[in-house]
Amino acid sequence: MPVASHIDQNPRTSKGHKQVASKTVTQGMQAKQGYETCIRRRVKVHMQGIAVDRAVDLTALKGYDDLRIELEKMFGMKGELYCGGPWSIVFIDDEGDMMLVGDDPWVEFCKLVRKIYIYSTEKVKKMSSSCKHPSSYVEC
Known part of the structure; x- marks a missing residue:
């Protein structure tokens, strides 16, 4: 039995x-x-100039380097997302603030991120200078 x-x-x-x-x-x-x-599995990614958003699985990545490499593959970019390059990665956090990727420890970033954007570095600088709290943007 x-x-x-x-x-x-x-x-x-x-x-x-x-x-x-x-x-x-x-x-x-x-x-x-x-x-x-605590950790969002799939996060939408929008690139300036591209109409269709994509999604990235943060749990499959080990850190910011993996994220950068994955985004470069996703959008057909090679070495363009490095610090000081033509493109910058920013994200919207859980409070609706826009921040540059890399400022927070990886695990904290995974908890906070709601959407990721890839903008031209020039656009990010313009947004940063017109922002009420420019300290929320981190320059490389």
Whole structure:
């Protein structure tokens, strides 16, 4: 006789066992959901001049270098996303602020990021100079 059937047939242990099992499953699901809300799996990426957004899976990346390489592949760019290059990577955080990528530790960035943008470095400089809080933009 399978163990589960034996437990279900025992009226004294059946209810208690089911409650413990249910509680364990619920805690596991809550932990998983909490993890998923901390680190977004797929984040939309918009590049200036391209009409269609793409998405990147942050959990598949190990850090900013991997992100830069992935974005370069995604948009057919080779070596154009380096610091001081023609393009800059910025992101919108959970409070709606726009920031340059690389300022926060990777794990913190993964928690904060809502959307990633690739803009010309000139456009980012113009946005930074017209921003009320220019300190929210980091120059390389």
